[in-house]
Amino acid sequence: MTATPLDILTNGIDALNAAVFSRIPFFGSEIPWIVLWLAIPMLVFTIYFGFINLRAVPLSVKILRGRFDQPDAPGAISQFSALTTALSGTVGLGNIAGVAIAIATGGPGAAFWMFIIGFFAMTLKCVEVTMGVKFREIDADGSVRGGPMYSLKNGFALRGLPKLGFALGAFYAVMAFIGAIPLVQVNQSLATLSEVTGIASAAADGGPNSFAIGYGLVMAFFVGLVVVGGVTWLGRVTSLLVPLMAGVYLFGVLVIIITNIAQLPEALGLIISDAFSGNAVAGGLIGTFIIGMQRAVYSSEAGVGSAVIAHSQAKTHEPASEGLVALLEPFVDTVIVCSLGAIAIVLAGTWTGDDQDIRITAAAFAQISDWFPWLLTIAVMLFAHSTLCAWGFYALQASQYLFGKSPARDLSFKLLYIFILPIGALLKIEAVVALVDSAFFLMALPNVLILYLFAPELKRDIDSYIMRAKAQQIETGREGNA
Numbered sequence: 001m002t003a004t005p006l007d008i009l010t011n012g013i014d015a016l017n018a019a020v021f022s023r024i025p026f027f028g029s030e031i032p033w034i035v036l037w038l039a040i041p042m043l044v045f046t047i048y049f050g051f052i053n054l055r056a057v058p059l060s061v062k063i064l065r066g067r068f069d070q071p072d073a074p075g076a077i078s079q080f081s082a083l084t085t086a087l088s089g090t091v092g093l094g095n096i097a098g099v100a101i102a103i104a105t106g107g108p109g110a111a112f113w114m115f116i117i118g119f120f121a122m123t124l125k126c127v128e129v130t131m132g133v134k135f136r137e138i139d140a141d142g143s144v145r146g147g148p149m150y151s152l153k154n155g156f157a158l159r160g161l162p163k164l165g166f167a168l169g170a171f172y173a174v175m176a177f178i179g180a181i182p183l184v185q186v187n188q189s190l191a192t193l194s195e196v197t198g199i200a201s202a203a204a205d206g207g208p209n210s211f212a213i214g215y216g217l218v219m220a221f222f223v224g225l226v227v228v229g230g231v232t233w234l235g236r237v238t239s240l241l242v243p244l245m246a247g248v249y250l251f252g253v254l255v256i257i258i259t260n261i262a263q264l265p266e267a268l269g270l271i272i273s274d275a276f277s278g279n280a281v282a283g284g285l286i287g288t289f290i291i292g293m294q295r296a297v298y299s300s301e302a303g304v305g306s307a308v309i310a311h312s313q314a315k316t317h318e319p320a321s322e323g324l325v326a327l328l329e330p331f332v333d334t335v336i337v338c339s340l341g342a343i344a345i346v347l348a349g350t351w352t353g354d355d356q357d358i359r360i361t362a363a364a365f366a367q368i369s370d371w372f373p374w375l376l377t378i379a380v381m382l383f384a385h386s387t388l389c390a391w392g393f394y395a396l397q398a399s400q401y402l403f404g405k406s407p408a409r410d411l412s413f414k415l416l417y418i419f420i421l422p423i424g425a426l427l428k429i430e431a432v433v434a435l436v437d438s439a440f441f442l443m444a445l446p447n448v449l450i451l452y453l454f455a456p457e458l459k460r461d462i463d464s465y466i467m468r469a470k471a472q473q474i475e476t477g478r479e480g481n482a
Contacts, residue, residue, distance in 0.1 A: 017434040020441055031290045034441045038303040039293055041448050042120035045127050049459055053122035053327060059469055060324040068321060068469060074138045075315035079325050082314035084242040085393070086307035086329055088386035095333055096249065096380065097188075098295045099341045100360040103351040106291030108267075109274030111342030113292025114299070118334030121302035122327050127451055130323030130458050131155070132308035133316065139405075146312020147394070148305035148447040149173045149401045155450050168446040173398040176306065178439035180395035180417075186424030189384035190215050192358065196377045216422030222385060224418040227392040228411075245382035246337065252365055252375045256344040259368060267346045299338055300330040304440065305447035309394045320465035392417045 023030035046053060062068070064080055077085070102110040128148070135154040136146030149169035156165025190212060193199075199211050257264065275288060301307060307329060314322045341361065345351050348364035358380075365372040392414070399413045451458075 013435045013438070016438045020438040026290065029290060032294065034444065035290075035294045035297050037448060038124075038297045038441075038444055039117065039120075041303060041451065042117065042124045045451070045455065046120050046123040048455060049123055049127065049462065051123075052126060052462065053119060056126075056324050056327060056466060057331075059466060060327045063321050063325050063469075064328065068318075068472070070315060070317055073315045073317045074142065074144065076144055076313045077315065079314045079316060079322060081239050082311045082322065083325050083329065084239045085310040085313070085390055086326065087242050087246075087332060088390045095299055095337050096341065096361055096376075096383070097358040098299050099338045100345060100351070100358055102291055102295040103342060103345055104360055106288045107274045108271045108342070108346045108351070109276070109288040110292035110295065111339065111346070112271050112275035113289050114296040114342070115335055115339050117293050117296035118300055118330050118338065121296065121300040121330035121334060124302040124451075125300065125307065125329050126323040126327040126462070127455070127458055128303065128305055128447065129308050129311040129326035130319045130462060131451060131454060132305070132312045133314065133319035133322045134458075134461065136312040144313050145397065145400060145405070147172075147176070147309035147397050147401075148443070148450070149176070149398065150312075151305075151308070152446055152450050153401075155454060159453070168449075170402060172305070172443055172446050173401040175439040175443045176309075176398040177395055177402070179306075179436055179443060180391040180398070181420070181436050183420070183424035184433055184436060185384040185387050186216060186219055186421055188358075189219070189381050190425045192362075192377050192380045195359070195362070196373050212425045213422065216425030219385065219388070219425070220418050220421035223388045223392065223421060224414075226389040227396075227414050227418060242386060245379055245386060246332075248375060248382065249379035250337070250340060252368075252372060252379070253340045253344040255368055255372075256348055256364055257340070260347040263347055264343070267343060271342065271346060296334055296338070300334045302330055303444045303448050303451075305443055306391075306394055306440075308447075309397050310390065318465055320462040321469075323462060324465075388421065 020034055021032045024033045024036070026036070064083065066078075066080070069078070075082075099111060099114065102114060128151075131151050132146050132148065135151045136144055137150055137154070138144055149172045151169075152172060153162075153165045153169040156162065156168065159165075193215065194211070260267075275292075297303075307326065311322050311326050314325070316322050345360055345364050348367050350360045350363040350367075362373050362376055365376045395417060396410060396413055400410070403409060
């Protein structure tokens with residue numbers, strides 16, 4: 001039987017996905033090599049940069065609160081808006097479903113290792129964002145273009161390798177373009193809504209029904225309102241939406257924890273003890289560690305470079321200042337959001353059943369009240385919307401790098417992105433998910449490479465900024481006491 005073009009494409013995607021997520025030996029077990037590619041620099045940079053993820057947190061919070069704001073600095077949005085825009089791309093279904101998958105497959109101990117890896121991810125995020133702001137490009141009209149593609153292009157040019165830098169930047173942009181295909185979030189948020197409402201999202205023959213079509217169109221409309229508005233509007237929306245969506249989800253999680261507060265010490269003890277004894281199903285201690293590390297790497301996206309595109313828009317003359325703001329991103333999305341979600345799931349005991357995904361979290365919410373799964377559904381829909389808005393902007397930046405920037409071209413891309421959105425509610429997208437996942441993690445190859453190359457220079461930049469910021473605080477304090 002002759003293979004059709006669709007068969008060839010599907011087989012090619014399957015082969016790419018198998019190569020990206022192929023496993024290599026790791027302390028008697030196996031782990032996807034791409035996870036190690038991201039996890040190793042987290043540890044190496046944390047040590048090399050002197051545990052900046054600990055010592056610089058107080059300064060990071062002061063920068064975020066506007067203590068060192070520079071209104072006349074180049075950039076399109078405030079440093080707070082840059083952080084919330086980046087968080088809108090990273091805090092999503094991966095956090096809610098990811099921690100459930102980790103515990104279901106690796107046991108409660110996997111949550112402990114997610115916490116640890118999230119801590120080390122803070123350094124990697126700081127370094128890559130400092131790099132991105134350092135090498136961003138500012139147009140004559142004041143608009144900013146930034147992201148790992150520009151770090152690669154301008155960084156390698158500085159090292160006398162402009163062609164290599166441009167090519168690696170183009171590779172990154174293509175992968176980011178593919179990774180931003182807006183189908184997965186629409187599809188999965190629809191599935192959550194369908195399960196809670198009991199309304200089928202497919203017709204009897206497996207095709208789309210009016211509920212799925214309507215949901216896709218509504219999601220496209222609300223995402224379109226933000227995407228067409230540009231990065232300034234995106235920053236305003238995420239400044240409101242990110243705290244709201246995190247608040248909705250964490251409210252539900254905290255209610256579960258408070259309701260089961262008597263069992264909290266026991267749950268924490270189980271998470272810690274299981275981290276070192278290992279879950280038998282996961283393959284013991286190493287298997288539990290691998291699962292926790294893998295989910296934390298996926299959750300934080302540190303090293304992938306996607307969030308750099310948002311942070312590059314921040315108003316600042318100091319690249320390191322935005323790097324320190326970005327330091328807080330994995331702390332929020334992995335250390336806080338994932339850890340509290342894990343504690344709630346362990347307290348609820350829903351991880352011991354047959355479910356392997358977000359349904360574990362939904363079951364935990366359902367223990368509180370019949371309407372509590374609706375709370376989770378609202379959070380999921382907000383997460384999906386914000387992620388789609390952020391990735392629409394990321395894809396636009398990748399498009400501008402590849403094809404140039406013009407008002408007509410940019411508007412055409414935005415309309416195309418919005419047009420694709422409803423398709424996510426209509427299709428079985430296994431092949432698309434495989435392609436998006438592969439592209440997403442291939443973004444990390446050139447991004448981490450350039451970070452190693454510029455690590456000494458970035459360390460000098462960050463240390464210099466911290467010294468000057470502390471000196472400014474001391475001087476301000478003296479003036480205040482005068």
